[in-house]
Amino acid sequence: MGFTSAAFFAFTLLVAGIYFLFPKKNRWAVLLAASYLYYFLTSGSLLLLLIATTLITFLTALWLDFINRQFDQTKTAGVEELSREQKKAAAAQVKRKKQLVLAIGLAAVLGILAFLKYFNFFATNFNVLLAALSVPAAIPKFNLLLPLGISFYTFQSAGYLIDVFRGKIQADRNPFKFALFVSFFPQIVQGPISRYSQLAHQLYEGHSLDYDRIKFGAQLVLWGLFKKMVIADRAAVIVNTIFNGQNQYEGFTVFFGAMLYTLQIYGDFSGGIDVARGIAQIFGIDLVNNFARPLFATSIEDFWRRWHITLSSWMRDYVFYPLSLSRLFVRMGRFFRRTLGASIGKLMPTFTAMVITFLLVGIWHGANWKFVAYGMYNGLLIGLGILFGPQVSRLAEKLGFTPGRGFTRGLQILGTFVLVCFGRYFSRAASFMAALRLLDRTFSSFNPQVIIDGSLLNLGLDGKELIVLLIAIVILLTADYLQEKGIALRERLSRQVLPLRWLVYLMAIFAVLIFGVYGINFNASSFIYMGF
Amino acid sequence: MLDKILEVLATLRPEVDFTENHHLIDDGILDSFDIVTLVGELNDAFDIEIGVEDLLPENFNSPAAMLRLIERLQS
Numbered sequence: 157m158g159f160t161s162a163a164f165f166a167f168t169l170l171v172a173g174i175y176f177l178f179p180k181k182n183r184w185a186v187l188l189a190a191s192y193l194y195y196f197l198t199s200g201s202l203l204l205l206l207i208a209t210t211l212i213t214f215l216t217a218l219w220l221d222f223i224n225r226q227f228d229q230t231k232t233a234g235v236e237e238l239s240r241e242q243k244k245a246a247a248a249q250v251k252r253k254k255q256l257v258l259a260i261g262l263a264a265v266l267g268i269l270a271f272l273k274y275f276n277f278f279a280t281n282f283n284v285l286l287a288a289l290s291v292p293a294a295i296p297k298f299n300l301l302l303p304l305g306i307s308f309y310t311f312q313s314a315g316y317l318i319d320v321f322r323g324k325i326q327a328d329r330n331p332f333k334f335a336l337f338v339s340f341f342p343q344i345v346q347g348p349i350s351r352y353s354q355l356a357h358q359l360y361e362g363h364s365l366d367y368d369r370i371k372f373g374a375q376l377v378l379w380g381l382f383k384k385m386v387i388a389d390r391a392a393v394i395v396n397t398i399f400n401g402q403n404q405y406e407g408f409t410v411f412f413g414a415m416l417y418t419l420q421i422y423g424d425f426s427g428g429i430d431v432a433r434g435i436a437q438i439f440g441i442d443l444v445n446n447f448a449r450p451l452f453a454t455s456i457e458d459f460w461r462r463w464h465i466t467l468s469s470w471m472r473d474y475v476f477y478p479l480s481l482s483r484l485f486v487r488m489g490r491f492f493r494r495t496l497g498a499s500i501g502k503l504m505p506t507f508t509a510m511v512i513t514f515l516l517v518g519i520w521h522g523a524n525w526k527f528v529a530y531g532m533y534n535g536l537l538i539g540l541g542i543l544f545g546p547q548v549s550r551l552a553e554k555l556g557f558t559p560g561r562g563f564t565r566g567l568q569i570l571g572t573f574v575l576v577c578f579g580r581y582f583s584r585a586a587s588f589m590a591a592l593r594l595l596d597r598t599f600s601s602f603n604p605q606v607i608i609d610g611s612l613l614n615l616g617l618d619g620k621e622l623i624v625l626l627i628a629i630v631i632l633l634t635a636d637y638l639q640e641k642g643i644a645l646r647e648r649l650s651r652q653v654l655p656l657r658w659l660v661y662l663m664a665i666f667a668v669l670i671f672g673v674y675g676i677n678f679n680a681s682s683f684i685y686m687g688f
Numbered sequence: 689m690l691d692k693i694l695e696v697l698a699t700l701r702p703e704v705d706f707t708e709n710h711h712l713i714d715d716g717i718l719d720s721f722d723i724v725t726l727v728g729e730l731n732d733a734f735d736i737e738i739g740v741e742d743l744l745p746e747n748f749n750s751p752a753a754m755l756r757l758i759e760r761l762q763s
Contacts, residue, residue, distance in 0.1 A: 476720060476724075
């Protein structure tokens, strides 16, 4: 029951109907029942793994809360008798205890993910190593099924635990409500990875039926379907031809495939998120946005502030910050300041933390060397930006450019897009070696003539289809451009006269119905990020 | 103490007017790299230990907010 299937929309309509029929204070229970039903229908008995993660997280958070409260009581009870040193020692002891509890909880929750997603990758590579050393042994491999959305709900749960540990939020006392926070059906498939403080209370309180919300929600769903079915699934035809082919393409043709894949994955992922956000909005729930016009990024660093925002901000808050501020990294900073000088030395810990963070971003996508390479590629580009960005900016200004403005901004956006496309070779190719071969073939021939000689029409889409794709991309870029300029499109549309409004709606509906790419049984293909 | 904070900020990002701006984080003027560097400098300058749990927008949105954080950590 994928996001673009008729069955899913029928299911959503039914749930919405029941939701608004229930008394307000019980509406959250409808969402929980629907979410668990949805998960069971798509994943069967793998639902047990979702329940396991939910329970472990819920109980660990309660334990952390218990330690916090115990400490607060001793503080208020005997504050006069304790000296400053004693108080400090007591606080340190509590912190150690909490760290241990957090470590147990995280090890269990992330352990499930690590085992299911990464064990076979580890076993394969370890066995290669054993064979290379001529050791006559091998780790067995398991036929593991990956539960739907595990990378998303695991990260959401882990973030919740760390927030309770840091005292940012209190532990949830209701296991059923908490189960809804982990499993909310529009977002479990491919995110966004939400924070408890932003989402939980919205899920728990009952929302009234609101025409504006339903209207805006439905518009967002329609826009998401347009991006997914008209753009992404159409671009996929060419992308698959080029990337699944036996290396018969070269030069610009391969890069054209990478460019289309960049647009495809943007349409696919952000389209899916728009469907999720639109449905949530109908229930009165605002899911956090995951994209901020990534194609208008002016650097790779800026790109990651605009692309899959909930993953990058998760990594920033729970990996990058703790790593950069850890004792080890502070000591490393001092060491490099002594050896490399103040200006570069100061940046070395940030650089190192950044590369490690992006290595994890890469591995998050899957157990494969190509994702390791994808993470490292992005991490190194951002790292180089940290180390040499200021010097490059100063040089550019001396040469008469104004970074971030006008023509120079356009150049930055174009350059970033090209760098992003090259990164996509790693995330799209079948393997790391395949990505290297494709890169090699891109540079082995200079053939810009393919743009006009009709070669691009032999990649699976004929001229008409290609024009539809091009127009759809222009619509997407125009919408993004207007939003980049600060124009709220849905609000602006709702102020137009009725006939114009409906003309736009009908055009959008027909665009999806007529130009959407359908497979067997009129189901659109599944989402790329569903596989992560 | 505020002057010292402004001094640290000025070396970090000379082009920003820190006395005017009260939404340094919310408006994206200071990014995560700036924050990490800034925390290191403030720790050294005031002999404090700013922890991960203190890295909230409300603690870094303005020099005055940073001053409050530092005073809290010193007491």
